[in-house]
Amino acid sequence: MSVNYVQLNQLQSIISNIFDIEERINEVSETLKDKEAILNKSKQDYIQIKRKCESLTEDITTLKIKHEQARILREDKEKQVELITVQREFDSLKKEIDECSKKEQNYLRSFNQKSAVLEEQKAKLEISEEFLQSQEEELKELKKQSEVDLKTLDETLIRKKIERDTLCKDLPQNLLFKFERIIKNKDGIGVVALHGIICQGCHMELPQQFANIVRKNEDINFCPYCSRILYYEESEEDEKIINQIHGDVQTDEKDDGFSIISSDENLFDDI
Numbered sequence: 001m002s003v004n005y006v007q008l009n010q011l012q013s014i015i016s017n018i019f020d021i022e023e024r025i026n027e028v029s030e031t032l033k034d035k036e037a038i039l040n041k042s043k044q045d046y047i048q049i050k051r052k053c054e055s056l057t058e059d060i061t062t063l064k065i066k067h068e069q070a071r072i073l074r075e076d077k078e079k080q081v082e083l084i085t086v087q088r089e090f091d092s093l094k095k096e097i098d099e100c101s102k103k104e105q106n107y108l109r110s111f112n113q114k115s116a117v118l119e120e121q122k123a124k125l126e127i128s129e130e131f132l133q134s135q136e137e138e139l140k141e142l143k144k145q146s147e148v149d150l151k152t153l154d155e156t157l158i159r160k161k162i163e164r165d166t167l168c169k170d171l172p173q174n175l176l177f178k179f180e181r182i183i184k185n186k187d188g189i190g191v192v193a194l195h196g197i198i199c200q201g202c203h204m205e206l207p208q209q210f211a212n213i214v215r216k217n218e219d220i221n222f223c224p225y226c227s228r229i230l231y232y233e234e235s236e237e238d239e240k241i242i243n244q245i246h247g248d249v250q251t252d253e254k255d256d257g258f259s260i261i262s263s264d265e266n267l268f269d270d271i
């Protein structure tokens, strides 16, 4: 069996596209979810402020009534003063008037305080309402756009999957699964060249014997270090290997490999 690495590279590109599209679909859904979460939070904030305003309005109305009642009571008691002749009764009434007056002032103070807070909350409510409306508008637009985007993405995904299935119809299912996993885990690169004995994916040196098997390009071989599929590609590294096979260790200074390659070309002729 001869492995078609051009086809594997095409397959890799399609699988990478599929992953990108799936990620994009996920992103669109996540963005939509995030926006919905913001809108829900805005709604909750708005409801909370609205409730606060309602409660304050209720309190203010009650305080207004109580203040009015205290005022009426104080005025009644003040009128009674004119009718009193006994000092002791006068003192007692005076005390009651003072108490009414104190209550009246307290109610008024609370009324003013709560009215000020209510004004603040009303301003907040207005801002919150505007924000809520803008969020609702934005979500509406985003939903519309997401629908269009998702439709296009779904269509592209189906097309890409058909392309993938057509291209890998002769590939065993478990191999496709493994290949997809490698592509996902290795940033989209699942097929790499072997230069000499060096994997171009992880740049590790592979055992000579294994490299020789890869060189034959007869079967699918995985790098034992990075798990990527390896295919043989001619490179300058071949020169070093020939030298090593001949026990002639290559150094940077000693660069007469070309003549050795020429004389030993037959080493790789059967690949």
Ligand SMILES: [Zn+2]
Pocket: 199, 200, 201, 202, 203, 204, 223, 224, 225, 226, 227, 228
């Ligand atoms: Zn590797």
